[in-house]
Amino acid sequence: MNNKIKIERAVNNLTQEQLAEKVSVTRQTINAIELKKFVPSTVLAMKICKVFNKTIEEVFGLEDTD
Amino acid sequence: MYIIIYIWQNYTNMKSLLLPQVYKKIGWFLLFPAFIAGLYLLIWGTTTNTYNPRIKTYGYFGSVFASGKPVIRFDYIELIPNLFSILFLAGGILVMFSKEKKEDEYINQIRLNALQYAVFVNYILLFLCMISIHSFEFLNVLFYNLFTIIIIYILRFHFLIYKNSTNNNE
Numbered sequence: 049m050n051n052k053i054k055i056e057r058a059v060n061n062l063t064q065e066q067l068a069e070k071v072s073v074t075r076q077t078i079n080a081i082e083l084k085k086f087v088p089s090t091v092l093a094m095k096i097c098k099v100f101n102k103t104i105e106e107v108f109g110l111e112d113t114d
Numbered sequence: 115m116y117i118i119i120y121i122w123q124n125y126t127n128m129k130s131l132l133l134p135q136v137y138k139k140i141g142w143f144l145l146f147p148a149f150i151a152g153l154y155l156l157i158w159g160t161t162t163n164t165y166n167p168r169i170k171t172y173g174y175f176g177s178v179f180a181s182g183k184p185v186i187r188f189d190y191i192e193l194i195p196n197l198f199s200i201l202f203l204a205g206g207i208l209v210m211f212s213k214e215k216k217e218d219e220y221i222n223q224i225r226l227n228a229l230q231y232a233v234f235v236n237y238i239l240l241f242l243c244m245i246s247i248h249s250f251e252f253l254n255v256l257f258y259n260l261f262t263i264i265i266i267y268i269l270r271f272h273f274l275i276y277k278n279s280t281n282n283n284e
Contacts (some may be wrong), residue, residue, distance in 0.1 A: 076278045077220035083281070086220050 050109040054082050056100045071095040133212045141208025148202035152261075155195060167193045199260070206264035214275075224274045232267035 057067055064078045071078075071092060080086035081096075088096070097107050168190040175189045214221050239262060243255040 073218040073220065074216045076275075077218050079281065080220050080278060085278075086223060089219055092219060 049084070049087050049114055050111055051081060051084070052107050053078070053096065056102065056107060060100060062099075067096070067099060070099050130213075130217075131211065132217070133208065135213045135215060137208045138212035138214075141205045141210075141212060144201050144205030145209055146205075148198045148205055151194075151198045152202060155198065165194075169193045202261060203264070206261070206268070210264060210267055210271075221275075224271060224278075228267050228271035228274060231270045232263045235266050236262045 053067075057064070062070075064075045064082075068075045068078045072095075073092065077086065077088075077092075081088050093104060093108055097104055100107060170188055171191055172186070172188050174186050176185070236259070240255070240259055243252070243259075247255055
């Protein structure tokens with residue numbers, strides 16, 4: 049699954065640590081999501097989108113292999 | 115006793131089976147000395163039996179056909195190997211099943227990965243031992259096999275956590 053978390057973080061001027069704190073996870077979790085090593089749960093994905101004030105489709109997208 | 119009640123309550127409520135984080139420290143405190151003592155016994159224990167106290171305990175002692183005595187009875191056991199085995203298992207279980215400082219879904223995935231890896235590697239090792247070690251020596255394999263899942267799980271889990279913390283994409 050693709051995601052634009054890194055871009056959105058840059059737009060919103062947030063570090064991984066700050067975003068992690070806002071959605072109550074560790075920095076490693078945000079790092080793993082950005083590196084596409086981990087697909088977040090629906091709840092976590094929605095929390096992340098809420099921080100950026102975007103919809104799910106604007107931040108996350110399916111790949112051909114999904 | 116408290117731990118068993120805690121696990122049972124969480125199990126019946128379909129919550130996480132993990133213990134509070136403080137138990138991890140207690141687990142390390144039990145696991146480290148037991149591991150060092152276990153290594154010592156493994157390397158030197160069989161040749162220098164200078165201190166080998168025995169304690170009387172109640173339990174299952176062999177087959178009734180072999181000894182002619184009651185199967186469940188009071189008898190003597192070696193204190194040190196039994197004590198450190200129990201400490202190792204207790205410490206290992208506490209380390210394995212305690213929460214991290216900040217528990218989240220990614221940690222849970224790492225936990226599952228480490229558990230699958232540990233069980234898989236454990237049975238690969240057991241399989242290799244089964245086809246290469248025979249007769250009475252195989253009892254040693256069965257004994258050490260009691261601890262391999264715990265050891266492999268702890269190593270794998272902390273390796274994955276470490277690897278992810280050093281892999282910085284900031």
